[in-house]
Amino acid sequence: MAKKSVKDRMSNEINAGSMADIAFLLLIFFLVTTTIVEDKGVLVRLPPWSDEPPEVLKFKTRNVYSILVNANNDLLVRGEPKKVEDLKESIKEFIMNPQRREDLAESSVDAIVSLKNDRGTKYETYIEVYNEVKAAYNELQxxxxxxxxxxxxxxxxxxxxxxxxxxxPMKLSEAEPTAFGEE
Amino acid sequence: MSKFQKKRGKSNPAISTASLPDIIFMLLFFFMVVTVLRDASLKVTVRTPQATELTKLEKKSLVNYLYIGVPTKEHQADAGTKPRLQLGDKFATTDDIPLFLANHRENVDERQRGLITSSLRVDREVTMGIVSDVKTALRKAGQFKVNYSAKPRQG
Incomplete structure (x- = not known):
């Protein structure tokens, strides 16, 4: 009796019918855990650090587009308050100066965008502003x-x-942040 | 005409499911390969801001991640509620950045070390103070390629 059953077992093949179920189970596990992370972001090249104070370079006022962001996330662009939404068009006009105005950049090569923020500025605002500057240059290019x-x-x-x-050329100069606002 | 009649006589055979496991396995392997199990568990909350001018980071092995945000509820007791920097899977200060970068650089092929990018995953509510400190530390450590992680903005 016992002998016979052993023989039976030997001749039996492993039932592969449940293989699909097992594979399905694993598949569903990986489907659920998978996060196809796409890391995207604003790529930036930082300037090298030097311990000496930076050289004071003199630029004509008309060639510098200064953006100041304070701790309340307000923008001061060339001495006037401005909204982030209007920034891109304004920068594009400043760089290209299609009407050859006296107060905008002499040429696109001379144009410099200067960005200065406060230590209390919200990161979201900073990125928004940086994004607009980059967008302006990208569109012009x-x-x-x-x-x-x-x-x-x-x-x-x-x-x-x-x-x-x-x-x-994308000339964006970032000044050391001020420390007026609360962090 | 006669052709159709012939067919009707046959009982239609059941579709063979023998290859089903193979197909499933193929899918399984695909997902196993694609899956990136995140190596660092986040101790800070990071909701990245939105932007339009995005660059995709291609090679995962050439990227190191720096997280900045407010510690999560479980960690607020010992880490406080101020935004903190997280390197790898623990809280750190800006003084730990050079070592962190050096450790990562060790694992990268020498020819590709110039391509290393630091991905700053910063919460949108964080103020610029800590971000500036981290940027300064990165500059001092000679890591100039930086990516401010952001989500694409619609419209």
């Missing part, structure tokens, strides 16, 4: 690329990109 090569900046070759950057 794209417009140039379209005019010269007929495609967007990101699809250009390395040499073509250099050519565009030579015309519209």
């Amino acid at each position: 794209n417009e140039q690329s379209q005019a010269r090569f007929g495609k967007n900046f990101e699809f250009l070759t390395r040499e073509q990109k250099k050519e565009i950057v030579a015309v519209i």
Whole structure:
């Protein structure tokens, strides 16, 4: 009796019918736990640190677009309060100066955007402002690329990109933050 | 015409499910490969701000993460309610940044060390004070490529 059952077992194959269920179980586990993290963000290149105080460079006032953000997240742009939404168009006009106005940048190469915030400024506001500045430059570079090569900046070759950057260099200077506001 | 009649006589065979496990396994392997089990459990709350000018970070191994935010409820007793910096899986101060960066640099192939990016995952409600301190520390440590982590903004 016992012998026979052993023989039976030997001849039996492992039932693979439940394999699919097990695999399904694992699949569902991984489906649930998966977070296809796409880390995106505003890419920035910080300037190197030096212990000496920075050289005082003199620029013509018309070439500097100063943005000050205080601890209440208000913007002071070239001495006047401004909303974040209007920033991009204003910066674009400042850099390109299509009407050759006396108070805007002499040329796109000379234009400098200066950003200064307070230690009490909210990070969200800072990123918003930084994003607008970057957006202005990106749009101008794209417009140039379209005019010269007929495609967007990101699809250009390395040499073509250099050519565009030579015309519209992103000059963003960040000053050390002030410490008036409460952190 | 006769063709159709012939077919009607046959009993339609059941679809073979023998290959089902294989298909499922294939899906399973796909998800296993794609899954990134987050190595650091967050001790601070981070809700990244929104932005439009985003760059995607390509190589995970070339990125190190710095988290800044208010400690979560469980950690507020010992870490306080002020925004804190988290490196790896523990709270840190800006003095720990050089060591943290050096440790990461060790694990990266020498030729690719110039491509290392620091991803700053900062909560949107945090004030710039601590962020500025971290930025200064990064600059002093020679880490200039920084990515302010943000979510895409609609519209």
